[in-house]
Amino acid sequence: MDILKILEEMTQINSPSGNEDEIRKYILSKISEYCDEIDTDAMGNIIAHRTGGGKKIMFAAHMDEIGVIAASADDNGFIYFSPVGGLNTRNLVNLRVRFTNGTAGVIGAKEAAFKDKPSVDKLYIDIGAKNKTEAEKKATVGDCAAFEGGFIKSGDTVISKALDNRAGCAVIMKAMSEIKESKNDLYFVFTVQEEVGLRGAKTAAFAIEPDIAVAVDVTDTGDTPDAPVMAVEMGKGAAIKVMDRSIICDADVRTKMIETAKKNKIPYQLEIMTDGGTDAGAIHLTRAGIKTGGVSIPTRYIHSPSETASADDIKSCAELIYNLAITEW
Numbered sequence: 123m124d125i126l127k128i129l130e131e132m133t134q135i136n137s138p139s140g141n142e143d144e145i146r147k148y149i150l151s152k153i154s155e156y157c158d159e160i161d162t163d164a165m166g167n168i169i170a171h172r173t174g175g176g177k178k179i180m181f182a183a184h185m186d187e188i189g190v191i192a193a194s195a196d197d198n199g200f201i202y203f204s205p206v207g208g209l210n211t212r213n214l215v216n217l218r219v220r221f222t223n224g225t226a227g228v229i230g231a232k233e234a235a236f237k238d239k240p241s242v243d244k245l246y247i248d249i250g251a252k253n254k255t256e257a258e259k260k261a262t263v264g265d266c267a268a269f270e271g272g273f274i275k276s277g278d279t280v281i282s283k284a285l286d287n288r289a290g291c292a293v294i295m296k297a298m299s300e301i302k303e304s305k306n307d308l309y310f311v312f313t314v315q316e317e318v319g320l321r322g323a324k325t326a327a328f329a330i331e332p333d334i335a336v337a338v339d340v341t342d343t344g345d346t347p348d349a350p351v352m353a354v355e356m357g358k359g360a361a362i363k364v365m366d367r368s369i370i371c372d373a374d375v376r377t378k379m380i381e382t383a384k385k386n387k388i389p390y391q392l393e394i395m396t397d398g399g400t401d402a403g404a405i406h407l408t409r410a411g412i413k414t415g416g417v418s419i420p421t422r423y424i425h426s427p428s429e430t431a432s433a434d435d436i437k438s439c440a441e442l443i444y445n446l447a448i449t450e451w
């Protein structure tokens with residue numbers, strides 16, 4: 123499996139939270155040969171099972187992405203919207219979006235210039251409609267849109283919309299495709315609705331009831347000018363999560379990850395993310411508690427159309443997940 127090829131293809135699929143149909147179809151088409159059973163649950167999570175003895179291990183990556191949802195149209199045909207997931211309104215002005223029905227638009231702001239973070243009611247989507255009736259034909263209440271942002275590979279760097287978290291999906295898919303034999307009972311889960319509150323991971327973990335879980339997602343970096351202080355750097359390897367706002371990772375799981383990285387000469391670094399959480403946070407609080415860790419892809423400009431990561435880091439994460447899947451726990 124060519125990890126960068128599937129990553130490129132997946133980033134260009136528009137599937138904001140609650141609209142995971144298209145990305146789910148793509149992932150299902152690529153992974154069915156690598157598992158024994160495959161299920162889509164009521165939430166829409168993909169649960170792929172590769173049966174085996176030993177510990178029950180769940181790997182999870184969310185397949186949704188941030189976006190916007192049409193809430194109303196005005197008489198002039200401009201669409202007002204709500205955010206789907208954590209959007210920084212400062213970054214939204216003049217961005218291109220595309221509704222899942224194909225309608226394209228540009229986000230405009232009521233004020234030409236502003237110093238402060240605009241509230242979302244100061245923003246609208248211009249889809250080129252002449253009036254309310256025409257606007258509602260092209261994007262009705264409840265229609266979702268994702269950012270436009272083509273995939274660029276420049277040296278080791280990849281830039282695209284939706285690296286959060288198609289990079290995590292690609293990591294798990296690549297690891298799945300490499301496994302010949304494993305000492306464990308493996309579950310690979312592609313979750314829905316992470317961006318709106320870690321929702322799919324919660325029900326999937328409840329159903330699977332794993333002994334150990336590992337969530338794969340992107341994380342911020344501290345290596346850009348004036349970035350908030352953070353030890354993670356792009357290009358320095360797979361980030362093994364210690365803590366984020368949703369979880370303090372299980373110490374045994376974290377130690378096992380570090381040992382596995384060292385043993386297989388996989389570049390790694392340790393991650394503490396002070397802003398935001400991941401599926402790991404929802405999983406570890408499921409049922410009576412689940413030992414959970416996280417593997418993260420260091421990514422700059424998260425939640426923008428120009429998320430930026432290192433192809434080498436993405437490959438290191440895939441190697442780490444592969445080794446965690448086959449090793450004895």
Ligand code: CO
Nearest residue numbers: 188286317425
């Ligand atoms: Co995100």
Ligand code: ZN
Nearest residue numbers: 286287339340
């Ligand atoms: Zn994410």
